[in-house]
Amino acid sequence: MIASVDYHESTWNTVPHRFEAGTPDIAGAIGLAAAMDYLEALGRDRIFAHDQALAAYAYERLGELKGIRLFGPRVGRAGLVSFLLADVHAHDLVTVADQFGVALRGGHHCNQPLMKKLGVSSTARASFYFYNTRAEVDRFLDVMREVQRFFGVA
Amino acid sequence: MSDELNELYQQVILDHSKSPRNFRRIDPADRTARGHNPLCGDQLTLFLQTEGDVIRDIAFQGDGCAISRASASLLTEALKGRRQSEVRALFDRVHRLVTTGGGATEDLGKLAVFAGVHRFPARVKCALLAWHAALAAVEGQTQPVSTETPAD
Structure with missing residues (x-):
C-alpha cells in the first residue's frame, strides 16, 4: 500500500501496510474464521x-x-x-x-x-x-x- | 471392475511389467541416457549398441511403476533393429497416442496397448519416461532427462 502516487515517484506507506498489496483477502479471512468456529465446535x-x-x-x-x-x-x-x-x-x-x-x-x-x-x-x-x-x-x-x-x- | 482400468492395465502391460524384456545393462554401450520422473521417483537408464544409424541392441534398467516398466520393456522391443533417425517420429506417435488416445495404431504393433493411458492424465508421464530417454540417447543428449521441465 502506498501513501501517495505521482508521475515520477511514489511514497510507500508505513510498515506493515507497505507490504500489503491491494485489497486484503477479506472473504478468505471470513471463511477462515468460520472454519475455525466449525472445528472448535466439533x-x-x-x-x-x-x-x-x-x-x-x-x-x-x-x-x-x-x-x-x-x-x-x-x-x-x-x-x-x-x-x-x-x-x-x-x-x-x-x-x-x-x-x-x-x-x-x-x-x-x-x-x-x-x-x-x-x-x-x-x-x-x-x-x-x-x-x-x-x-x-x-x-x-x-x-x-x-x-x-x-x-x-x- | 472398470473398463478404463482394464484398458489401462492390459495383459501385455501387466506381463511386461512383471517380466520386463531386455532388462539388463549393455557394457560398454555406444549410447546411454538416464530418465527421471521427479514427481514419482521413477528412474531408468537406457543402453544402446549402434552400428551406423541402426540400433543393434537396446536394454534398460531402473525402478518404476507397472506402466513405466512395461513402456520401457516394449520400447526396447520396438526399437531393436530400427534406425536412430526413426525414433523422433515414433516418439511423436506414441506421445499422441498416450495423450489423446488418437492416431493410427495399425503399424505401432504392441505399442498400441498404451492407448488406454490417455484416460489417466496422471500416468501419461509414466508411459513417456522411457521414450524421453530414448530420444535423448539417439540425439546425443548427455544430461539426464526429466519428465518435468524447469519451466513447470
Whole structure:
C-alpha cells in the first residue's frame, strides 16, 4: 500500500501496510474464521482422538494383508498410514484404488531423503479426518484386496 | 471392475511389467541416457549398441511403476533393429497416442496397448519416461532427462 502516487515517484506507506498489496483477502479471512468456529465446535480433542482411532484401526486391519509393509510405529502416529503391498508399485496401487472410489496419495511425499533411508522409491498413504468412518476403513481394506487381485498378488 | 482400468492395465502391460524384456545393462554401450520422473521417483537408464544409424541392441534398467516398466520393456522391443533417425517420429506417435488416445495404431504393433493411458492424465508421464530417454540417447543428449521441465 502506498501513501501517495505521482508521475515520477511514489511514497510507500508505513510498515506493515507497505507490504500489503491491494485489497486484503477479506472473504478468505471470513471463511477462515468460520472454519475455525466449525472445528472448535466439533472439538479439536475429539477430532484428534477420532483421527488417531481410525489410523490405529487401519494400521491393524492392513496387517491382515499378505505382503504388507507398514511404515512407522503402531501407536503414537498422526491420522494417517503409509504402506506398500509387495509387487505392486504405489502408483499402480493408487490408480486402481481411485477407480474403486478410494483416494490415496502415492509417491515420495516430497520426502526423498526418508524414502532413501527406508529403501523404497515411494509409498501409498491413507489419511483420515473427522468425516471418515470405521466403515470406510473396512471399505478401504476391501479395495486393497481388489488391488491385490487385480495385480495377481493376492 | 472398470473398463478404463482394464484398458489401462492390459495383459501385455501387466506381463511386461512383471517380466520386463531386455532388462539388463549393455557394457560398454555406444549410447546411454538416464530418465527421471521427479514427481514419482521413477528412474531408468537406457543402453544402446549402434552400428551406423541402426540400433543393434537396446536394454534398460531402473525402478518404476507397472506402466513405466512395461513402456520401457516394449520400447526396447520396438526399437531393436530400427534406425536412430526413426525414433523422433515414433516418439511423436506414441506421445499422441498416450495423450489423446488418437492416431493410427495399425503399424505401432504392441505399442498400441498404451492407448488406454490417455484416460489417466496422471500416468501419461509414466508411459513417456522411457521414450524421453530414448530420444535423448539417439540425439546425443548427455544430461539426464526429466519428465518435468524447469519451466513447470
